[in-house]
Amino acid sequence: MPRTARAEAGTDTKTAISKNAPPPPASEERTLSGWGRTAPSAARVVTPDDGNGVLASALLAAGPGDGSRKPGVIARGLGRSYGDAAQSAGGVVVDTRNLGRIGQIDPESGDVEVDAGVSLDALLRVGLQSGWFIPVSPGTRQVTVGGAIATDIHGKNHHADGSFCGHVTSVTLDTPTGVHEVGPDADPELFWATAGGMGLTGIITQARVSMRKVETSWMRVDTERHTGIDSLMDGLVRVDGVNRYSVAWVDCAATGSRLGRGILDAGDHATAAELPAKRAADPLAPPRRRGLRVPNLVPPRIMNALTVRAFNEAWFRKGISRAGQIRHLGGFFHPLDAVANWNLLYGRRGFVQYQFVVGDEHRAVIPQAIEMLQQAGAPCTLAVLKRFGPGDPGPLSFPIPGWTLALDLPVGPAGLRPALRRLDDIVAGAGGRVYLAKDARLEPEMFAVMYPRLGAFQAVRRRVDPEGVLQSDLGRRVGICEHAP
Amino acid sequence: MNDAFGLPNSVLVLGGTSDIARALVRELVGGGAKKIVLAGRDPTGLAAAADEAKEAGAASVATLPFDANDVDRAATVVDSGFSAVGRVDLVVIAVGVLYDDEADERDPTRVARCVTVNFTWPAAALSRVAHHLREQGAGRVVVLSSVAGVRVRRSNYIYGSSKAGLDAYARSLNQALAGSGASVTVVRPGFVRSKMTEGRPKAPLEVTPEAVARAIVKGIENGSEVVWSPSAMRPIFFVLGLLPEPLWRRLPL
Numbered sequence: 001m002p003r004t005a006r007a008e009a010g011t012d013t014k015t016a017i018s019k020n021a022p023p024p025p026a027s028e029e030r031t032l033s034g035w036g037r038t039a040p041s042a043a044r045v046v047t048p049d050d051g052n053g054v055l056a057s058a059l060l061a062a063g064p065g066d067g068s069r070k071p072g073v074i075a076r077g078l079g080r081s082y083g084d085a086a087q088s089a090g091g092v093v094v095d096t097r098n099l100g101r102i103g104q105i106d107p108e109s110g111d112v113e114v115d116a117g118v119s120l121d122a123l124l125r126v127g128l129q130s131g132w133f134i135p136v137s138p139g140t141r142q143v144t145v146g147g148a149i150a151t152d153i154h155g156k157n158h159h160a161d162g163s164f165c166g167h168v169t170s171v172t173l174d175t176p177t178g179v180h181e182v183g184p185d186a187d188p189e190l191f192w193a194t195a196g197g198m199g200l201t202g203i204i205t206q207a208r209v210s211m212r213k214v215e216t217s218w219m220r221v222d223t224e225r226h227t228g229i230d231s232l233m234d235g236l237v238r239v240d241g242v243n244r245y246s247v248a249w250v251d252c253a254a255t256g257s258r259l260g261r262g263i264l265d266a267g268d269h270a271t272a273a274e275l276p277a278k279r280a281a282d283p284l285a286p287p288r289r290r291g292l293r294v295p296n297l298v299p300p301r302i303m304n305a306l307t308v309r310a311f312n313e314a315w316f317r318k319g320i321s322r323a324g325q326i327r328h329l330g331g332f333f334h335p336l337d338a339v340a341n342w343n344l345l346y347g348r349r350g351f352v353q354y355q356f357v358v359g360d361e362h363r364a365v366i367p368q369a370i371e372m373l374q375q376a377g378a379p380c381t382l383a384v385l386k387r388f389g390p391g392d393p394g395p396l397s398f399p400i401p402g403w404t405l406a407l408d409l410p411v412g413p414a415g416l417r418p419a420l421r422r423l424d425d426i427v428a429g430a431g432g433r434v435y436l437a438k439d440a441r442l443e444p445e446m447f448a449v450m451y452p453r454l455g456a457f458q459a460v461r462r463r464v465d466p467e468g469v470l471q472s473d474l475g476r477r478v479g480i481c482e483h484a485p
Numbered sequence: 486m487n488d489a490f491g492l493p494n495s496v497l498v499l500g501g502t503s504d505i506a507r508a509l510v511r512e513l514v515g516g517g518a519k520k521i522v523l524a525g526r527d528p529t530g531l532a533a534a535a536d537e538a539k540e541a542g543a544a545s546v547a548t549l550p551f552d553a554n555d556v557d558r559a560a561t562v563v564d565s566g567f568s569a570v571g572r573v574d575l576v577v578i579a580v581g582v583l584y585d586d587e588a589d590e591r592d593p594t595r596v597a598r599c600v601t602v603n604f605t606w607p608a609a610a611l612s613r614v615a616h617h618l619r620e621q622g623a624g625r626v627v628v629l630s631s632v633a634g635v636r637v638r639r640s641n642y643i644y645g646s647s648k649a650g651l652d653a654y655a656r657s658l659n660q661a662l663a664g665s666g667a668s669v670t671v672v673r674p675g676f677v678r679s680k681m682t683e684g685r686p687k688a689p690l691e692v693t694p695e696a697v698a699r700a701i702v703k704g705i706e707n708g709s710e711v712v713w714s715p716s717a718m719r720p721i722f723f724v725l726g727l728l729p730e731p732l733w734r735r736l737p738l
Contacts, residue, residue: 031666038489041623042666083489089666090622349708352489414703417490421517440489443517473623476572477486477494 024060032087035080035343037350038411038440041089041473044071049098051115051205055174058092058203059469072471072481075203077144078119081151082353083440084473085198091471094203096146102126110211111169116146116204121287121337123209128284132211133269135167137333139384141287146204151437152196152397154404156245156265156333159389163399165195166392167210175202175464183208188393193460196397198436200470200480201460214269216283219245219332221267222323225316229260229367233403236387239266245332246387251316252370252380252407253309260367262385263319270326279326287330290337294344303346303410308379346410351381352440354420355406357388357399358432365430366405369423373407376415382408395453395460396480398435406438417441424450436474444479458482486574487623488517491705493574495520497566499610500579501548502530504679505629507537508698509577514541516702520570524549524562545570553580553602559609567617575705576614576626578607578655583681584644596643603647608654615658618667626669627701628655632713635673635722638738659710670704672697672712673722690715 025046033040046061048054055073062071072091079086087093099117106112110132114123121141124134136148136155143153149171154163161167170183171194180202182191194201222239226232232248239246243266250262272283279285336342343351358365366385373380384406388399409416424446427434433450434442448454457480461470468481475481487493496513498506501523510521521543525531531548538546547569551562567573582602589595611626618624633641634648652671659669674697676688697714704712713719725733 029664031664036489039487039491039623040666041486042664043622084486088622089486090620350489411489417492417516417706443488443494444519473486477488 022057022060024063025057027061027092030093032076032079032093033350034083034085034087034440036082036352036440037343037346038352039084039473041084041087043088043091043093045076045093045095047095047098051099051172051174053174054094054205055176055203055469058094062092070467070469072476073203073469074472074475075116075146075150075199077117077147078142080140080143080147082438084477085151085437086147087473088471089473096144099146099205105130105132105211110213111208112211113206113208114145115206116144118145119143120145120148125286127211128214128217128286131214131284133214133217133329135210135212136161136164139334140336141330141334142337145207145209149195149204149207150197150199152392152394152399153437154388154399156247156386158399159240159246159387160244162389162392163397165192165394165397168195168207169210170208171204172206173202174205176467176469177464180464190460190464192393192397193395193457195392195394196436197394197457198396198474198480199472200475201464202470214284215272216270216275216279217285217287217329218270218275218279218283219267219327219329220270220274221265221325221327221332223319223321223325224264225319225321226264227258227261229262229370232260232262232264232385233363233366235264236385239264240387244268248385249315249319250370250383250385250405251312252373252383253312254316255374260370261316263316265332267332269329274326276326285328287328287334287337290340292339294339294341298344298347300347301412303351303379303381305377305379308381311381349411351408351410352416352420353406353408353438354423355404355435355438356423356427356432357402357404357435358427358430359400359402362430362432363403365426365432366403368426369405369407372419372423373409373416376413376419378409378413378416378419380407380409395457396436396451398433398437400433402432404435406435436478439474439478442478444477447478447480454480486572487625491625491708492516492702493518493625495570495573496575496577497522497524497570497573498577498579499524499551499562499566499607500553500577500581500629501525501534502527503579503581503629503681504694505674505677505697506577506579507534508694509579509627509701510534510538510543511541512695512698512702513575514538514543518575519544521546522549522566522569522573523547524551524566526550526552553606554598556601556605556609559606560613563610563613563617572621573617574624576618576624578611578614578626578628580607580610581629581648581681584641589643599643600647600650603644604650604654607651611655611658615662615667618662619665622666624667625705626655626658626667627705628652628669628671630655630671630673632673632675632718632722636726636733638736639734640738656710668708670701670709670712672701672704672714673718674714675718690717690721
């Protein structure tokens with residue numbers, strides 16, 4: 001039953017609220033989980049309409065409590081983190097969906113001031129009207145700018161342009177020690193800790209993002225089909241030299257000599273001159289709005305070894321090598337957005353995504369990971385392979401130069417959890433790491449090995465949040481929030 | 486925090502010296518649980534169980550003495566257990582005593598003690614556990630019930646009815662906790678070969694504490710409300726539950 005905190009505070013005679021203090025904001029108790037729908041937890045959710053004083057207001061919503069435990073506060077955008085990053089059991093979650101203002105795009109620099117709750121979908125629709133595209137795009141448009149910064153998202157152009165925070169010039173951050181305006185030149189230490197800091201340095205309320213100039217909303221794409229992992233990886237290395245964007249889909253069900261076969265897509269924004277006549281009339285056409293939804297009643301276990309194999313086979317056959325296709329950027333960047341709530345297909349127990357990165361010299365880990373999951377009897381529904389260029393200075397930012405593989409894995413097979421623990425060992429042993437935005441199961445000891453600059457991050461946290469007010473289930477689980485109860 | 490598979494980092498065991506609890510702790514620690522609090526009556530047994538948990542790889546193990554006859558202190562024991570680790574991901578209630586009904590049914594004090602240890606104390610403790618889990622917004626409770634409580638039979642009705650009470654209480658508590666982020670799993674083992682049943686003759690479908698522990702972990706991963714061990718007990722007790730009373734009474738159970 002949703003209750004409002006206001007009503008609660010009114011009936012609690014022990015609460016000493018002075019007449020001048022602002023009333024606690026409306027809030028409701030909700031059970032939240034990530035996109036993978038695992039490990040739900042309950043928290044009080046506030047949905048502010050204004051970024052000013054958002055953290056103080058969230059703490060008011062928490063109520064006085066019995067003083068034994070501080071409520072942990074975390075921001076939440078569109079809930080696309082796969083694990084427990086945007087939830088805080090027993091605490092307060094700040095839903096940023098109403099922080100949605102988009103400023104004027106500077107016609108010279110492409111810089112734009114946006115509220116944290118603005119989705120990349122909304123931002124690119126506004127941008128395309130005057131020929132600006134988002135600098136870095138993940139596999140879905142349904143993430144907020146705040147979330148994009150907190151997870152320092154990457155896209156198909158990481159090898160060329162780096163990750164999202166490299167295109168952010170300033171961030172407004174509400175912390176327990178006050179509001180900070182930070183950027184690469186203003187308190188860079190706090191700015192870079194916030195880049196990929198999973199919301200644990202403060203609540204991002206605004207940011208300034210540098211957009212990319214495009215002539216059209218279309219992409220010129222080359223597709224190559226590769227029959228094995230070595231050929232696929234060599235292909236990625238080759239196309240990265242000449243294309244801004246590249247990505248490979250990998251068939252994880254194929255075995256033997258066909259292990260790791262896949263389809264490689266590479267391309268760049270099409271120029272107006274490259275558009276065929278029928279597209280030239282509306283060169284900056286926005287992406288189509290999604291129409292499809294998964295029905296409420298999904299039969300259990302439809303993501304099983306059989307369906308996964310059939311899907312991967314079909315997808316592989318569909319990919320025909322050809323050069324110079326013109327595809328809309330919506331379909332190229334955001335194939336996952338075709339069906340709104342596709343995560344429901346994984347049923348009650350949900351799914352985990354395991355995304356890791358290893359350096360170039362450890363490329364053998366990629367086929368090894370695919371093989372390990374096959375041997376563990378854990379089907380992988382979707383696998384995406386990509387190369388990273390240099391990382392940015394964020395101590396918890398995910399990208400490091402090398403290979404990154406993202407694997408969607410339905411929860412259920414008994415062998416999955418132990419196999420992922422073994423994979424952690426291999427990835428950490430190769431100097432690699434897993435991506436926190438996708439993680440729902442990493443253990444603290446392993447996390448500390450994968451992110452050796454955790455200490456530097458925690459030092460920044462002690463400066464801006466000495467009492468550890470900012471907490472998430474993820475932060476507690478992997479041990480970022482030290483001393484958190 | 487629990488991970489994507491529902492498995493815990495921190496565990497509080499009330500009744501930590503029981504064979505099933507010890508097997509479960511070994512299983513959980515093997516799966517990555519780090520912080521363990523073991524509460525129990527017998528200090529020697531607790532120390533042994535703690536050593537075992539450390540050997541299995543637990544990073545920290547604390548022990549907490551309590552007496553399940555002392556109902557008034559149940560909440561205090563639970564509070565101490567929670568404050569020992571801060572946040573508890575999994576609470577295991579493995580408190581219980583098996584009585585020899587033939588001899589005990591004429592002794593009101595012993596009947597009361599059986600009901601206290603098997604039902605009253607766990608119920609009081611569960612009430613306080615639920616309070617903490619609501620505050621935490623997350624967590625799971627595993628309650629050791631018994632098939633003996635599913636349909637109570639003449640030959641061990643004192644034990645059976647106390648477990649029946651606990652079983653009903655725990656399942657209803659699970660409904661009460663809906664939407665709180667917390668949940669309860671009730672475990673119904675059959676005849677378990679353990680120190681509780683030492684000296685008793687071999688029973689059909691007998692299981693080991695290790696088998697029960699594995700079934701519990703699987704149940705946690707599945708998010709099951711009820712775990713039967715062995716799993717064959719579920720259809721068996723479905724049929725036994727349908728028997729008319731006059732026939733049930735005549736069965737040699």
